[in-house]
Amino acid sequence: MAKIAVTGSSGLIGRELVKQLKDLGHELVEIDIEINQTTHDIAHAEAARQLTAGSHGIVHLAAVSRVAEAQEHPLRTWASNVTGTHNILDAALQRKAADRPWVIHASSREVYGNQPQVAISEDTPMTPLNIYGRSKAAGESMVYGAQDAGGNISILRFANVYGDIYDYSDRVIPAFSRAAVDGTPLRVDDAGTCMDFTHVVDVSRGVAKVVELLMNGESDLPPIHFATGTGTTLGELARMAVAASNNNCELNEVEKREASVSCFIGDPTRAQALLGWTHQTPLQTGFTEMVEAFKQSSN
Numbered sequence: 309m310a311k312i313a314v315t316g317s318s319g320l321i322g323r324e325l326v327k328q329l330k331d332l333g334h335e336l337v338e339i340d341i342e343i344n345q346t347t348h349d350i351a352h353a354e355a356a357r358q359l360t361a362g363s364h365g366i367v368h369l370a371a372v373s374r375v376a377e378a379q380e381h382p383l384r385t386w387a388s389n390v391t392g393t394h395n396i397l398d399a400a401l402q403r404k405a406a407d408r409p410w411v412i413h414a415s416s417r418e419v420y421g422n423q424p425q426v427a428i429s430e431d432t433p434m435t436p437l438n439i440y441g442r443s444k445a446a447g448e449s450m451v452y453g454a455q456d457a458g459g460n461i462s463i464l465r466f467a468n469v470y471g472d473i474y475d476y477s478d479r480v481i482p483a484f485s486r487a488a489v490d491g492t493p494l495r496v497d498d499a500g501t502c503m504d505f506t507h508v509v510d511v512s513r514g515v516a517k518v519v520e521l522l523m524n525g526e527s528d529l530p531p532i533h534f535a536t537g538t539g540t541t542l543g544e545l546a547r548m549a550v551a552a553s554n555n556n557c558e559l560n561e562v563e564k565r566e567a568s569v570s571c572f573i574g575d576p577t578r579a580q581a582l583l584g585w586t587h588q589t590p591l592q593t594g595f596t597e598m599v600e601a602f603k604q605s606s607n
Contacts (some may be wrong), residue, residue: 309332310523310585312597313360313409315396316369318342320475321414321466321494325367326514332516337363340370351387355394358404365522367515368396370605371444373565374476375418375568378440389443390450390519397454397461410522412515413451417504417572419465426539427575437569448531462518463534468573471508471594473601480542481505484549485598489606493541493558494550499543502571504535508590517583524583529582535574536587548592552599 316322317338326336339359341348348371350356360366369492371389372378378385393413399412418441419434434444451461471482478481480503499577514534521529544563550557579585 309335310364311335311337311339311362312365312367312519313339313363314367314369315339315359315392316371319369319373320508321370321469322473323472323474324508324526325369325407325515328512328516329519334519334568350392350395355397356392357399359595361509362401363409365410365412365519365573366396366400367414367519368393369414371414371417372440375438375440376478378443379438380566382439385439385443389440390446393447394450397450397459399523400461401454401457401459405458408459410527411451411454411459412518413461413463414448415448415463415465415531415573416441417465417467417535418569419448420447420569420572422570425570426573427537428572429450429575429580430533436574441569454464460522460527462522462529463531464515464518465531466511467504467506467535467572469506469508470572471589471598473598473605479538480545481595481598483543485595486602487557488549489552489602491553491557493560494546496542496546496559497568499546499561500540500570501542501568502539502541502573503542503595504573505545505591506534506536506538506587507594510534510587510589512586513588514579514583514585517585521583529531530578532582533574533576534579534585535572535576536586536591537569537574537576538591538593539573541573548595552596
């Protein structure tokens with residue numbers, strides 16, 4: 309078993325991944341500004357170096373992870389997503405070659421932007437539309453440079469991850485499932501927007517599979533995204549919420565937010581071929597579980 313540092317350990321994916329890796333017997337170093345805003349801020353190079361010292365591997369999840377927040381706070385986003393990534397990669401590369409940790413860099417489907425094809429593969433050119441997507445593309449560019457310098461670094465791209473009621477309340481599935489319980493109106497930002505929703509347990513299971521490969525000496529993995537291969541429009545998701553509601557939620561459709569991707573459906577072929585990974589949680593099941601969890605939390 310290994311000592312693994314996880315940045316962004318208090319986030320949606322971080323919480324579930326830490327649990328899964330602990331269950332596998334690994335020693336976890338949890339790194340998140342929610343733990344300590346000063347000593348756990350990886351935008352500071354020395355903090356990144358000290359927190360990851362002695363680790364066999366680093367899973368780098370920490371980021372400003374919402375498009376709207378990134379658009380509102382571009383400098384903070386760049387500091388977290390780009391400077392923070394630079395510091396993590398630099399901390400890994402500064403160590404002697406025999407002692408260097410492998411690194412998993414968390415990227416996003418936002419790097420693809422809007423694409424004409426339906427099932428988007430990992431080889432699709434990056435054309436990000438927004439600050440968040442551009443910051444993730446910049447992070448990936450640094451990864452390639454670090455690989456050229458001898459680092460064993462893998463890029464994983466996440467789609468629309470959900471599955472925890474303690475996620476940000478303004479993300480669409482937590483917002484819709486909470487509205488289904490409370491019977492409050494649903495804000496639908498362009499009912500035709502299409503997303504590939506992947507459950508956090510499934511995504512974390514995929515990350516754990518990559519950890520296992522890297523622990524066994526694998527290197528030079530290509531970028532991998534975790535996606536179901538199935539798209540769901542926000543209109544369809546809203547109807548799912550109405551069906552789950554005892555109060556017949558009112559739908560309020562508004563115009564699509566600026567710089568938002570209109571559709572992403574990922575091709576899961578590479579994850580299945582390299583990792584044996586497929587998603588196991590249908591959206592209907594995951595959404596129903598979220599509704600029930602909100603009901604329990606309200607009791």
